[in-house]
Amino acid sequence: MRIEVLSKGLFSLIIDNGRVGRQRDGFCESGPMDSNAYDWANFLAFNLDGTPCFEAIGEMRLRVDEDCIIAVTGREPSLDVDGNVKATYQSQHVPAGATITFGSALLGSKAYLAIGGNWHVPKAVGSACTVVREQLGGLDGKGCALKDGDCIDISANSRIKSTARMRTLSRQHIDNYGFLESIRVIPGYQFSSFSAVALRTFETSSYTVSSAIDRMGFRLTGESVKADIENMRSEAIHLGAIQVPGDGQPIVMMRDRQTLGGYPKLGCVSPCDISRLAQAVPGEKVNFVFQHEEEARADWLLMTSRRRRLQGEIL
Structure with a gap:
């Protein structure tokens, strides 16, 4: 064919x-x-x-x-x-x-x-x-x-x-692609380098998906959050990593991201929510909430087992 x-x-x-x-x-x-x-x-x-x-x-x-x-x-x-x-x-x-x-x-x-x-x-x-x-x-x-x-x-x-x-x-x-529910974020390596005020600002603010989005990363605009780190070595970047450059505006790294990055990271979007965020379009507003890694792991296992169960029922 x-x-x-x-x-x-x-x-x-x-x-x-x-x-x-x-x-x-x-x-x-x-x-x-x-x-x-x-x-x-x-x-x-x-x-x-x-x-x-x-x-x-x-x-x-x-x-x-x-x-x-x-x-x-x-x-x-x-x-x-x-x-x-x-x-x-x-x-x-x-x-x-x-x-x-x-x-x-x-x-x-x-x-x-x-x-x-x-x-x-x-x-x-x-x-x-x-x-x-x-x-x-x-x-x-x-x-x-x-x-x-x-x-x-x-x-x-x-x-x-x-x-x-x-x-x-x-x-x-079918997945709910709305953003009434916050995007879950697993704290990352540099989490402790952000002040309590910065972390609270990130969790309580709405961020707008900018027009500068592509398969490499989603740039967000909103309240500025900055880390205490001025210089750091580049390190591997995971899918969903939230980098914060000098201007304090978060960037969520997507599928075609570079392999290494040198900006501090707030954490990583939960694998349960990354597909939902990937479908956001410029102008939409999203909120974030931090989630413990063990809770995120349990959510992921529950989501994958649910999908396999559904597929078994459909067969």
């Missing part, structure tokens, strides 16, 4: 689960900005974990030349096939020759399209994930974002039987 990109939208990439464990070699982690939506898209399309898919900002349009099964997920996602609106977070049969249009109703958030099958895309450093900043991955291997006219070959998925029951994630189990 061949997939042809008719319209790339604002910014669309081929992504998979990223270059896990390769930061030590100087490569960024990469991977999906919203890993929850990515995982559900592949599951609903009958794919194995880690199968490539499309991550799109804006409305993306494609054509398929064979029958296939697809799934679209994300924050307020939309999907239509040949002009007919279809349900998201659900397996969908698509006939040969059909045009698929998908995106998000909220401009700037990410939508994910998984297509059932084995994707024939080149891998670089063990991953097909596109990193524009590193000029790595993608169809050409040079980190280029998708463009109109690009074609991707996908072979049939032997795991999909003709009698397979289509999969649906019930609405009550």
Whole structure:
């Protein structure tokens, strides 16, 4: 089967689960900005974990030349096939020759399209994930974002039987992408270098997502928080690390972050909340609350076990 990109939208990439464990070699982690939506898209399309898919900002349009099964997920996602609106977070049969249009109703958030099958895309450093900043991955291997006219070959998925029951994630189990609840933060190495006043300011203030956001990091604007550290050695940066540069405005490090950084860090966004934050758009306000690491670990185990249970019920 061949997939042809008719319209790339604002910014669309081929992504998979990223270059896990390769930061030590100087490569960024990469991977999906919203890993929850990515995982559900592949599951609903009958794919194995880690199968490539499309991550799109804006409305993306494609054509398929064979029958296939697809799934679209994300924050307020939309999907239509040949002009007919279809349900998201659900397996969908698509006939040969059909045009698929998908995106998000909220401009700037990410939508994910998984297509059932084995994707024939080149891998670089063990991953097909596109990193524009590193000029790595993608169809050409040079980190280029998708463009109109690009074609991707996908072979049939032997795991999909003709009698397979289509999969649906019930609405009550879809992630809540609102920000009424605070983003949980696990204190980091330099936590004690921030004064009690600075920490209290951070927890009690609302921060606005600025327009300076990308796959590398989210810059926030709001009340200034500063550490007592003036100079420090660069160290490894984890997904969700909240760096505080000299201006006191926090930066949350995302999937395509650099491997090392020399700014003090308040802590790290909980892995339970990083996908929600990754779907924020400029102008939205977020709040933070510190959480003990053992509580964060328990929340993570509960979330992952809940997902596996749900998947078992859907099968």
